[in-house]
Amino acid sequence: MSAYDDLLDHHRETEALAEVMGRLGWDQETVMPRGGAQQRAEEMGALEGVLHRRRTDPRIGAWLASIDEGGLGAAERAQLRHIRRSYSRAMRLPETLSAELARVTSRAQGIWAEARAADDVAHFLPTLTEVIRLKREEAAALAEGGDLYDALLDDYEPGATGQGIAEMFDRMRPRLVSLRERIMGSGRDHPALSGRYGAEAQLTLAREIATHFGYDWRHGRLDSSVHPFTSGSGTDVRITTRVDEAEPLGCLYSTLHEVGHGAYEQGIDPAFHLTPVGHGVSMGVHESQSRIYENQLGRSAAFCGWLYARFGEVFGQAGAADAQAFYAAVNRVHSGYIRTEADEVHYNLHIMLRFDLERDLIAGRLEAADLEEAWNTRFAADFGVAVDRPANGVLQDVHWSVGLFGYFPTYTLGNVYAGCLYQALRAAVPDLDAGLARGHAEPATDWLRAHVQRPGGLYAPAEVIERACGFAPHEGPLLDYLDTKFGAVYGL
Incomplete structure (x- = not known):
């Protein structure tokens, strides 16, 4: 076999083991007994040690050095690009640090959940302090003298920098704040939905919506967790949601958000499964899918008209006087506390807060005790x-x-990308609203699957968006969309 084939075989086994570790994480968040946390931390740490040894196997360097890329196609070259990047990062991290991070963060999840349930920050602070210490060590090892935060950011959005993100946020903030102030001064206060909505009925409707948006139940499932998330890739992609009988929109739109993530992983070319290219290319592109599913499509006037009717059928009440009032309730702007339940106007302000705080934590300008x-x-x-x-x-x-x-x-990068994609989608699918008004998103999700999801990691993040849209991504389309939509909702 060629060096390339040997390299890919090695990585397929590594990817398979990484999926097993992901399944352990899913289990921990959904069905693991509460008393299993300490043992699970040891299991995760042990498996992370195995993965680290595989990712730093000296044969990887030898295989990479011996491969002549001249005769390789675009997919093969993309595989090598991802492997080189992963190998370079793994080689800079000590195995002991990787294993310790896995152990501590596995244990920290349970401690955080306990602290959150009890509103007890002090219960979580010692563990958070330890996590921050380890992440600073990891950043220093990866950065090799460069910016610590950039070294961590690169794991989620390759090529992005904290400075570049900060500059984009500085361009966005004035228009977001201006829109927020105009809405708050509009004199309109659209009421939230009223009433109680049964948990099982919420989950039934959530599954129906997920189906209409292209989630493949043969290769997925929906469970409950404290914090909704998506786990897995290829033929096993799982999503979670949470239920509050007084707030049904939280369940439905959290589900729809995770369906965007899940549909991305399910939509990747099967030829790429269990390879470095067989995942979403970055978290920003991943978020573009979850956010466009949830917001531009799921909170549109057309889809909300269908959802209003289904609420009446499923729950016996819609909680709003008519379809227009229901749409206004779904898109109600208010200064809520919870990021995952935030309206589209406030959402990015939530992110900017967290971005500034975590940069300061990693840089040592802020400590856990003062957070x-x-x-x-x-x-x-x-x-x-x-x-x-x-x-x-x-x-x-x-x-x-x-x-x-x-x-x-x-x-927020995902929101920016989603704004660009939505502009291109509306041009490519002019009758988009007709399908959404029947509760079906197939024309939109088919377009997104073909232009964003199927290539997986074949292209760089910004290139994925540019190839789909025909222009380089920027924040303009998102801000224009928000001004237009909420200007209409609030009569600005």
Whole structure:
């Protein structure tokens, strides 16, 4: 066999083991007994050690050095690009650090969940301090003298920098704040849905919506978790949601958000399964799918008209006087605490807060002990309300407990990419609303599958968006979409 074939065989086994580790994480968040946390941490640490040894196997370097790329096609060259990048990063990390991170973050998930449920920041602080210490060590090893935060960000959005993200946020913030202020001063206060909505009925409707948006149940499932997430790739892609009988939109739109992630992984060319190219190319592109499914499609006037009718059929009530009031409730703008339940106007302000705080944490300008006060001060300044309890503030997100520093800005990058894709989608599918008004998103999801999802990691993140849209991604289409949509909803 050629060196290339040997290399790909090695990586297929590594990818398969990584999927097993992902399944352990899914199990921990959904059905694992509470008393299993300590043992699961040891299991995760042991498996991470195996994966690290495979990712730093000296044969990888020898295989890479001996491969002549001259006769390779685009897919083969993309595989090598991903392998080189992964190998370079893995070689800079000590195995002991990788295993310790896996152990600590696995244990931290349970501690965070306990602290969140009890509104007890002090219970989580020692563990968070340890996670931050380890992530600073990891960043220093990866950065090799460069910017620590950039080294972590590169794991989620290759090629992006903290400075570049900060500059984009600086361009976005004035228009977002202006839109927010005009909405708050409009004199319109669209009421939220009222009533109680049974948990099982919510999940039944969530599954129906997921089907209409192209989620493949032969290769997926829906479960419940504290924080909704997607796990897996290829032929086993699982999603979760959460249910509140007083707030059905949280369940439905969290599900739809995760369907975007799940459909991306399910939509990748099967020829790429269990290879480095067989995943979403970056978290920003991944978020573009979850956000366009959830917002531009799922919160559109056309789809909300169908959803209003289904609410009446499923629950015996819609919680709103008519379809227009229901659409306004779905797109209600208010200064809520929870990022995952935030309206489209406030959402990116939530991300900007987290981005600034986690950059300061990694740089050492902020310590875990001071994080709650920093969060609460910034939230009051940005949203005009005081945080009422830690579960609605610094404890609301799972990300820092599992070491996902550098992940948060990809949510807004995903929104930016989604804005570009939606502009191109409306031009390519002019009768888009006709399908959405019947509850079906197939024309949109077919286009997204062909132009974004199927290539997997074949192209660089920004290149994926540019190839789909015909122009380089920028924040303009997203901000224009928000101004137009919410200008109409609030009569601006």
